[in-house]
Amino acid sequence: MSEYSVVGKSVPRKDAYEKATGKAIFTADIKPKGMLYGKILGSPYAHARIKKIDASEALKLPGVIGVITGEDCPEERTAGYIHDRHVLAKKTVRYVGDPVAVVAAVSNAVADEALKLVKVEYEELPAVFDPEEARSKECKVVVHEELPNYQHIEFQGVWSSLDPERPNQFIHRKIIHGDIEKGFAEADFIFEGRYSLPRASHCCLEPHVALAVPEADGSLTLYGSEQGGMYHRYEMCEVLGLETSKMRFVSPHLGGGFGGKVGIIVCPIAGLAALKLKRPVRIEMSREDVFVSGNPRSPGIVLLKDGYKKDGTLVARYIEEIVDSGAYSTHTTVLVSAGVYGATGTYRCPHMRIDAYGVYTNLSPTGPYRSLGSEILTFAVESLMDKAADELGISRVEIRRKNLLVDGDIDPIGQVTYNNGTMACLDKAVEYLKLDEPKRAPEGPWVFGRGISTGNKFTAYWNTGTVALCHVYDDGVIEIRTMHCEMGQGAVTVLAQIAAEEFQTSYDKIKIVNGDSAVCGYDEGTYCSRGTFINGNAVRLACQDAKKQVFNVASGIMGVPDDKLETRDGKVYEIGNPDNSIYFYQLFEYGGYLLEGGVIIGKDTFVMTFEEDDRETGQSKDLITFYSYGALGFEVAVNTETGEVKILKAGGWYDMGYPLNPKLVELQLEGAFVMGIGQALYEEVKFNDQGKVINPNFLDYRIPTMLDAPKNEALVSGFAATPHKNGPYGAKGIGxxxxVPVMPGISNAIRDALGIEIKQIPLTRERVLNAIKEKAEKEQIM
Known part of the structure; x- marks a missing residue:
């Protein structure tokens, strides 16, 4: 789209200089006068009653200013769609690490020492760690005995649903499309599989950190490494008993989020301590704390059953999914509710039923991880599809092409498919892998395989709006104010490009002020691939409102009607007569103000309409705002003697609408690819039989390094863009x-190499080697 002057170009990041020089300010960099250091005491038990807390010895330690416990907390609970968690545990702890007290001292060292002096007397209770056991009717352990009495929030089309016979189940999400029994009766072949994914830590460079500063007027300024935007402010005001005007919430630069900083964790604890002690309090999680309490990706178990005709047409699909939320519901409620779209947005299926459940256990709480559950179901769907293709005797490409949704199809939630670029993405991945050619022959213990996968990620805006403001200065600078959170993804850069395009001015004339509730309007948060689409549209509207004001002032000066004016390069000119123009500074008085109106600040709210889905069937004609799509191809080498897996080639193509900044999109793709390698091959948060995390560090929790990813021409990414009719300049989301397709793509390539389907992620050396040995033993018996 060559008509754009700034949008669609790979301009330098707005925050590049700050970050490259170390000048970027993160929450941990802010140190107000009199600041105290907070440390959290966690429970040593997975399930227990708190009988007594004695902090007297800790308070005697020089430098300790205060110890806050559950007795100091309000009765109000919080934690997301189900308010099931106090700021600090009051009567019951529900996982190893559950916050029981916080010590505030003049240094980290003193706070650490004081933690050892806080004595807590517990009465240990039976615990449940297995989500299937927790969901069963026979389970003797009830994690939340008061669950029916908690406050349940219906928001964004998400609601909880309780079952008295299964007291640990807090949501049952249903999708019912067609007649599932009829579909399986019509099928010529039925294939089934059980798939599972573990907890996975987001491993952000910056841990969770919060700084709460009590102000003289009784208000609170709260700095937090949180990606939940203004919504967090309202949540924390509720739980801390503050009026919203009494809290200023600031989200400085974030060192990564990936969904792990959607649910508030340390912010309310820091806020409570600051209000009680009347001193600024900063709490920064250690890396071990993050592994335990940083809301890792929810583990899931998927039971999948597919029915196919002989020619490979998918006619029926049944999915039962059990998601382990851990001790608290956090944002697992929306993960269960929305994760189902990972199975409904890619393939055509006339008869489908999904039953997805969220359950409590006595393990650490969990939440979203960079795809809100879509990756869980996609791993199962793409894996079983390869098995079906092999047993039906058709190619793995053909079975996908035959069943992919295309524009005009009705998808399994009843919505018409549009802007779907999956087929083009798949074609590019197939071409890259050269699947029409034989795969490489074995070399000693190394065998080779190729795998493909597709996937989608939905985005929807249910009863939400986003506000942007646009301040026009007399020197031609355009300032955009937004709560859009910059986590490293390039948010401020893309918004600056949009504003520059709207004003037809240079990129360097755009200034972004973001993440401060004192000067920015409402935005719910940066997650679910909503950032560019919803904030970008809000910025466009605010810019257009500001331009109207500019033209109104200029009209009086130039004697030209408003609708005959346009702007470019800091000037307002008459359409058709560009020589008749004035500079922006000529609109203002000396000092940068207007005689009438004072300032030029455009503002607007971007909202989307939707049709809420039926609660029994999940059907809706207008629920999803957009889907982004992708397809990946991998070539792997597997060592049959050690189980080692090497990624030799990887190529991914995606439909994210129009790429507003191609280089930023490319970086998103490559970053996600490396994260996907980690989840596919290495990453798993592990527990002992007492519910304690046993690998809470980067020595024992393996993440990929540069050596694990293919280099240069062996790593390819690209676009198969279909501009979205409602996106800002046609953009959708990509993050x-x-x-989504990375894990199944790698798994399918390993299956191709070994002739073995491994249904449990991660595909560690041990797991791969055990599968090889089991296959050899079976072949020997036969």
Whole structure:
């Protein structure tokens, strides 16, 4: 789209200089006068009653200013769609690490020492760690005995649903499309599989950190490494008993989020301590704390059953999914509710039923991880599809092409498919892998395989709006104010490009002020691939409102009607007569103000309409705002003697609408690819039989390095863009869909190499080697 002057170009990041020089300010960099250091005491038990807390010895330690416990907390609970968690545990702890007290001292060292002096007397209770056991009717352990009495929030088309016979189940999400029994009766072949994914830590460079500063007027300024935007402010005001005007919430630069900083964790604890002690309090999680309490990706178990005709047409699909939320519901409620779209947005299926459940256990709480559950179901769907293709005797490409949704199809939630670029993405991945050629022959213990996968990630805006403001200065600078959170993804850069395009001015004339509730309007948060689409549209509207004001002032000066004016390069000119123009500074008085109106600040709210889905069937004609799509191809080498897997080639193509900044999109794709390698091959948060995390560090929790990823021409990414009719300049989202197909693509390549389907992620050396040995033993018996 060559008509754009700034949008669609790979301009330098707005925050590049700050970050490259170390000048970027993160929450941990802010140190107000009199600041105290907070440290959290976690429970040593997975399930227990708190009988007594004695902090007297800790308070005697020089430098300790205060110890806050559950007795100091309000009765109000919080934690997301189900308010099931106090700021600090009051009567019951529900996982190893559950916050029981916080010590505030003049240094980290003193706070650490004081933690050892806080004595807590517990009465240990039976615990449940297995989500299937927790969901069963026979389970003797009830994690939340008061669950029916908690406050349940219906928001964004998400609601909880309780079952008295299964007291640990807090949501049952249903999708019912067609007649599932009829579909399986019509099928010529039926294939089934059980798939599972573990907890996975987001491993952000910056841990969770919060700084709460009590102000003289009784208000609170709260700095937090949180990606939940203004919504967090309202949540924290509720739980801390503050009026919203009494809290200023600031989200400085974030060192990564990926969904792990959607649910508030340390912010309310820091806020409570600051209000009680009347001193600024900063709490920064250690890396071990993050592994335990940083809301890792929810583990899931998927039971999948597919029915096919002889020619490979998918006619029926049944999915039962059990998601382990851990001790608290956090944002697992929306993960269960929305994760189902990972199975409904890619393939055509006339008869489908999904039953997805969220359950409590006595393990650490979990939440979204860069695709809100879509990756869980996609791993199962793409894996079983390869098995079906092999047993039906058709190619793995053909079975996908035959069943992919295309524009005009009705998808399994009842919505008409449009702007779907999956087929083009798949074609490019197939061409890259050269699947029409034989795969490489074995070399000693090394065998080779190729795998493909597709995937989608939905985005929807249910009863939400986003506000942007646009301040026009007399020197031609355009300032955009937004709560859009910059987590490293390039948010401020893309918004600056949009504003520059709207004003037809240079990129360097755009200034972005973001993440401060004192000067920015409402935005719910940066997650679910919503950032560019919804904030970008809000910025366009605010810019257009500001331009109207500019033209109104200029009209009086130039004697030209408003609708005959346009702007470019800091000037307002008459359409058709560009020589008749004035500079922006000529609109203002000396000092940068207007005689009438004072300032030029455009503002507007971007909202989307939707049709809420039926609660029993999940059907809706207008629920999803957009899907982003992708397809990946991999070539792997597997060592049959050691189980080692090497990624030799990887190529991914995606439909994210029009790429507003191609280089930023490319970086998103490559970053997601490396994260996907980690989840596919290495990453798993592990527990002992007492519910304690046993690998809470980067020595024992393996993440990929540069050595694990293919280099240069062996790593390819690209676009198969279909501009979206409602997106800002045609853009959709890319941050999450980039991850979705990675795990099944690698798994399918390993299956191709070994002739073995491994249904449990991660595909570690031990797991691969055990599968090879089991296959050899079976072949020997036969």
């Amino acid at each position: 999450e869909v980039a991850l």
